Amino acid sequence: xxxxxxxxALVTRLLFVLHSLIGVWRVTAAKKEPKYWLLALLNLLxxxxxxxxxxxxxxxxxxxxxxxxxLYLICTVPSLWLLEIHHGTQYCGNEPGAVQVNVSNQDFxxxxxxxHGSEGTDHHxxxxxxxxxxxxxxxxxxxxTLALHQTFLLLLVVGRWLLPIGVEITRDQLSxxxxxxxxxxxxxxxFASETLDIEDVRKNYALINAILAVWTxxxxxxxxxxAVQHIGCKPTASTRRIPSLLLCRYSAELWNIGVSLxxxxxxxxxxxxxxxxxxxxxxQMLVFFTAKNILVVTLQLYRLAVITLDFRATILQKSRKGExxxxxxxxxxxxxxxxxxQDSEMKEFIAFPPKEESQAPSEDQ
Numbered sequence: 001x002x003x004x005x006x007x008x009a010l011v012t013r014l015l016f017v018l019h020s021l022i023g024v025w026r027v028t029a030a031k032k033e034p035k036y037w038l039l040a041l042l043n044l045l046x047x048x049x050x051x052x053x054x055x056x057x058x059x060x061x062x063x064x065x066x067x068x069x070x071l072y073l074i075c076t077v078p079s080l081w082l083l084e085i086h087h088g089t090q091y092c093g094n095e096p097g098a099v100q101v102n103v104s105n106q107d108f109x110x111x112x113x114x115x116h117g118s119e120g121t122d123h124h125x126x127x128x129x130x131x132x133x134x135x136x137x138x139x140x141x142x143x144x145t146l147a148l149h150q151t152f153l154l155l156l157v158v159g160r161w162l163l164p165i166g167v168e169i170t171r172d173q174l175s176x177x178x179x180x181x182x183x184x185x186x187x188x189x190x191f192a193s194e195t196l197d198i199e200d201v202r203k204n205y206a207l208i209n210a211i212l213a214v215w216t217x218x219x220x221x222x223x224x225x226x227a228v229q230h231i232g233c234k235p236t237a238s239t240r241r242i243p244s245l246l247l248c249r250y251s252a253e254l255w256n257i258g259v260s261l262x263x264x265x266x267x268x269x270x271x272x273x274x275x276x277x278x279x280x281x282x283x284q285m286l287v288f289f290t291a292k293n294i295l296v297v298t299l300q301l302y303r304l305a306v307i308t309l310d311f312r313a314t315i316l317q318k319s320r321k322g323e324x325x326x327x328x329x330x331x332x333x334x335x336x337x338x339x340x341x342q343d344s345e346m347k348e349f350i351a352f353p354p355k356e357e358s359q360a361p362s363e364d365q
Contacts, residue, residue, distance in 0.1 A: 016075070023148055039079060218268070226255040246307075261301075265297050
């Protein structure tokens with residue numbers, strides 16, 4: 001096992017665990033109930049995944065799916081849910097306590113400078129760390145929640161970059177995937193922050209849960225790498241079917257269209273339409289992002305139509321030339337292994353009349 005692969009695998013998962021623990025700490029501080037520290041036990045799943053990956057995959061990733069990213073979602077999403085729900089009962093204003101802590105710190109630091117010996121230095125470092133934590137605790141919870149949302153999405157992108165890649169994905173595909181994740185993360189952050197910051201939304205507990213459910217659903221695209229990898233096909237009976245051929249040739253494009261329609265822009269458009277149509281909530285940003293979702297959904301449907309027409313044209317062209325391949329994913333190569341059954345299945349799909357050659361076997365009989 002390469003040292004760099006091992007280091008990247010461990011450091012990335014350590015960052016995931018630390019960020020998850022910070023989220024649990026903020027939940028415990030906001031709720032003021034120590035029982036919420038039990039959420040930290042979810043990180044045991046990530047530790048177990050780390051051990052299994054190091055043992056069976058030598059630290060490298062899997063094809064099409066990242067268990068580390070998925071478990072990081074499981075560890076962090078519950079904390080963000082609790083913080084967002086608690087956020088609705090808080091008022092964020094200027095807190096004079098924070099200024100008083102800073103003043104007392106300054107006095108304490110001056111007294112610590114007068115101490116002598118190693119014991120005084122160690123005591124001073126410990127007290128400084130405690131004061132720093134106390135100062136962080138005085139920050140408004142709404143600021144903490146937004147910061148956790150932002151760092152969560154950034155770590156998803158950076159963590160996917162740092163995680164060792166498997167043999168099935170190339171660095172070129174990884175770079176494409178990361179660029180897509182950056183745009184996806186920005187859209188998801190806009191959806192969560194823009195909708196949950198509306199005052200009328202904060203007054204409706206059921207609406208908050210619905211928005212968080214859609215937000216969680218949109219996060220499930222991060223563990224998957226199907227956006228840059230083609231499934232490929234084998235010359236089997238099932239892959240000779242037209243839907244399988246279409247999926248074989250355009251698997252990455254179809255996955256991107258499906259994500260936009262059913263995981264991201266489609267659900268986002270539905271939520272924003274309900275806010276404006278049913279709850280009569282209107283503001284400039286809400287209208288703008290709704291229009292953006294409509295535009296993206298329309299363009300994705302247009303792209304789907306273009307792909308379908310292009311695939312049909314390819315099949316028709318190959319049939320007219322007498323060329324039949326099991327999977328038109330790659331340039332056609334003449335082969336003597338094409339069977340009469342493959343020819344007949346393709347002819348049935350494109351609705352061509354049967355050729356006279358197909359009657360030859362019956363005449364010979």
